[in-house]
Amino acid sequence: MFAENKLTEDFGDIRNFLLSEREKTLSEAEWRFRMRGYGYNLKRVDTGYEVARMTTQQVIGTLDL
Structure with missing residues (x-):
C-alpha cells in the first residue's frame, strides 16, 4: 500500500503515515474517511x-491509541 507517496509493506511506515494524517483531521470520522481514500480500512x-x-x-496491523 502507499504511505507518504511510496509503496510500502512495512507497517511501521504505514503507522507513521496514519498517525500523521490523524493530526490533520478534526474528527475520527474524517480521519477514517480520508484513510479509505488511501486504501486503508480502520475498524475500532x-x-x-x-x-x-x-x-x-x-488485516495488516493494529494501532494502539
Whole structure:
C-alpha cells in the first residue's frame, strides 16, 4: 500500500503515515474517511484500531491509541 507517496509493506511506515494524517483531521470520522481514500480500512476495536486493506480486507496491523 502507499504511505507518504511510496509503496510500502512495512507497517511501521504505514503507522507513521496514519498517525500523521490523524493530526490533520478534526474528527475520527474524517480521519477514517480520508484513510479509505488511501486504501486503508480502520475498524475500532478494544485495543485501538485494526488496519486492513480496502481491496482484500486483510488485516495488516493494529494501532494502539
